[in-house]
Amino acid sequence: xxxxxxxxxxxxxxxxxxxxxxxxxxxxxxxxxxxxxxxxxxxxxxxxxxxxxxxxxxxxxxxxxxxxxxxxxxxxxxxxxxxxxxxxxxxxxxxxxxxxxxxxxxxxxxxxxxxxxxxxxxxxxxxxxxxxxxxxxxxxxxxxxxxxxxxxxxxxxxxxxxxxxxxxxxxxxxxxxxxxxxxxxxxxxxxxxxxxxxxxxxxxxxxxxxxxxxxxxxxxxxxxxxxxxxxxxxxxxxxxxxxxxxxxxxxxxxxxxxxxxxxxxxxxxxxxxxxxxxxxxxxxxxxxxxxxxxxxxxxxxxxxxxxxxxxxxxxxxxxxxxxxxxxxxxxxxxxxxxx
Amino acid sequence: xxxxxxxxxxxxxxxxxxxxxxxxxxxxxxxxxxxxxxxxxxxxxxxxxxxxxxxxxxxxxxxxxxxxxxxxxxxxxxxxxxxxxxxxxxxxxxxxxxxxxxxxxxxxxxxxxxxxxxxxxxxxxxxxxxxxxxxxxxxxxxxxxxxxxxxxxxxxxxxxxxxxxxxxxxxxxxxxxxxxxxxxxxxxxxxxxxxxxxxxxxxxxxxxxxxxxxxxxxxxxx
Numbered sequence: 001x002x003x004x005x006x007x008x009x010x011x012x013x014x015x016x017x018x019x020x021x022x023x024x025x026x027x028x029x030x031x032x033x034x035x036x037x038x039x040x041x042x043x044x045x046x047x048x049x050x051x052x053x054x055x056x057x058x059x060x061x062x063x064x065x066x067x068x069x070x071x072x073x074x075x076x077x078x079x080x081x082x083x084x085x086x087x088x089x090x091x092x093x094x095x096x097x098x099x100x101x102x103x104x105x106x107x108x109x110x111x112x113x114x115x116x117x118x119x120x121x122x123x124x125x126x127x128x129x130x131x132x133x134x135x136x137x138x139x140x141x142x143x144x145x146x147x148x149x150x151x152x153x154x155x156x157x158x159x160x161x162x163x164x165x166x167x168x169x170x171x172x173x174x175x176x177x178x179x180x181x182x183x184x185x186x187x188x189x190x191x192x193x194x195x196x197x198x199x200x201x202x203x204x205x206x207x208x209x210x211x212x213x214x215x216x217x218x219x220x221x222x223x224x225x226x227x228x229x230x231x232x233x234x235x236x237x238x239x240x241x242x243x244x245x246x247x248x249x250x251x252x253x254x255x256x257x258x259x260x261x262x263x264x265x266x267x268x269x270x271x272x273x274x275x276x277x278x279x280x281x282x283x284x285x286x287x288x289x290x291x292x293x294x295x296x297x298x299x300x301x302x303x304x305x306x307x308x309x310x311x312x313x314x315x316x317x318x319x320x321x322x323x324x325x326x327x328x329x330x331x332x333x334x335x336x337x338x339x
Numbered sequence: 340x341x342x343x344x345x346x347x348x349x350x351x352x353x354x355x356x357x358x359x360x361x362x363x364x365x366x367x368x369x370x371x372x373x374x375x376x377x378x379x380x381x382x383x384x385x386x387x388x389x390x391x392x393x394x395x396x397x398x399x400x401x402x403x404x405x406x407x408x409x410x411x412x413x414x415x416x417x418x419x420x421x422x423x424x425x426x427x428x429x430x431x432x433x434x435x436x437x438x439x440x441x442x443x444x445x446x447x448x449x450x451x452x453x454x455x456x457x458x459x460x461x462x463x464x465x466x467x468x469x470x471x472x473x474x475x476x477x478x479x480x481x482x483x484x485x486x487x488x489x490x491x492x493x494x495x496x497x498x499x500x501x502x503x504x505x506x507x508x509x510x511x512x513x514x515x516x517x518x519x520x521x522x523x524x525x526x527x528x529x530x531x532x533x534x535x536x537x538x539x540x541x542x543x544x545x546x547x548x549x550x551x552x553x554x555x556x557x558x559x560x561x
Contacts (some may be wrong), residue, residue: 163543163544165543195435196432196433196434196435196539197434197435198434198435198436198437199435199436199437199438199534200435223550225543225546267543269543285543287540287543287544288540289353289544290414291414291540292412292413292414292415292538292539292540292541293414293432293539293540294539294540
């Protein structure tokens with residue numbers, strides 16, 4: 001046939017079809033994660049693929065807002081494809097369930113969408129499996145339960161040699177609240193950490209004009225990483241009562257994990273910082289050797305439901321299904337990670 | 340930042356993959372790595388090899404500067420050395436660990452000597468030629484200026500001489516090239532130097548090796 005008359009069909013950049021071999025592996029993976037979530041009595045929520053842009057952008061970081069796939073409804077309202085599921089689950093709990101009757105244990109397996117303007121050809125649709133534990137007392141028992149399920153889900157996925165890092169945003173945020181610095185100064189420090197630039201962070205700390213001891217503490221906080229001896233080192237870096245409370249809470253969570261026999265599965269890492277605005281305390285990430293991006297992440301977000309008028313504590317995580325499949329397909333035995 | 344650091348329990352035996360920027364940064368970076376105690380023997384005589392294995396479980400690649408952050412972001416290498424001009428022009432998810440203090444220069448905006456210094460576009464659009472359109476756009480936004488940006492791939496100084504652009508935004512180290520082409524600095528945009536960058540996951544899983552290197556590079560610096 002004449003080449004010029006047979007035009008191949010195409011789809012928009014950054015999207016892809018999943019063919020039978022990969023689809024089968026994907027469904028198997030989903031089944032194993034589903035079993036892990038349901039094993040702790042979490043129930044599935046299936047929600048619409050697109051919602052109001054205003055709602056989805058509540059408490060989303062600037063980058064997520066900018067990267068949402070937006071379009072106009074026939075009534076002229078701005079809509080967006082969901083860029084993640086946590087805000088949607090918070091909406092479901094406040095709109096469809098009784099927030100105060102928690103704890104609600106919910107999970108999802110869903111496709112989410114983000115534009116990566118600066119990176120043509122990068123995926124605009126990807127899949128996440130995650131849980132949210134909403135309402136109830138919101139104590140450290142809830143944090144421990146969420147982290148335990150995070151580890152169980154990664155085990156169930158069949159990954160070996162992954163590492164989970166536990167951080168606490170409240171430790172540095174508490175210190176910043178206690179210091180005589182302006183909100184502009186705080187924003188510069190946060191934006192340095194959002195951009196993962198320790199060079200800019202050091203410059204921003206130096207520009208605060210604080211005494212040498214405080215400067216040394218602020219510089220040391222994002223580098224604290226290791227086993228339980230981190231708590232001893234961190235105790236010397238406390239600035240203010242909020243930071244002390246945040247550190248105590250992290251230590252309590254760690255003790256809960258220790259009691260559950262999970263202490264050797266996690267590393268304490270006060271350098272973990274998340275760019276979603278809604279995280280308020282505990283944050284965590286999982287890494288696999290040979291994969292350049294985290295497998296998944298989560299944390300506590302006690303202020304998000306207040307945005308919908310029904311304040312409730314909440315914590316959860318999301319795992320990237322493509323990322324887990326990539327990590328599972330890495331050749332050779334996992335090396336590097338201390339699991 | 341040393342002293343208070345708690346060593347993580349990740350093993351240190353794994354291979355550390357390092358990307359170096361080809362060009363003017365290469366020599367100074369090798370010197371700094373050598374002073375920090377790394378085996379740089381294979382780098383001093385690379386031949387046609389693209390991947391260079393060195394003693395002490397280190398592997399080097401030498402790449403075009405603009406590709407170094409990409410290798411690091413995707414985890415093809417663990418760490419890299421690259422000019423902050425490249426980092427400013429892109430948008431990468433990676434850790435910026437250390438200012439190496441090497442390859443210092445400046446981003447400047449320059450115009451032909453004698454050209455009106457206050458050209459603000461009120462007499463028609465002004466045009467800026469540059470290899471760095473994002474840096475140029477960020478500068479214009481910050482200063483509240485409006486201009487048309489023309490992307491070029493080299494010899495930016497030529498643009499005002501042939502009437503392609505009113506101004507240029509480019510790197511300047513000594514200012515000699517600008518002067519030789521009858522150009523002068525209108526404004527300084529920012530300082531540039533070589534940075535040590537790390538992949539987000541490598542920085543966690545190989546933290547003891549990477550932090551050890553950071554400490555040795557920092558000591559040398561002081």
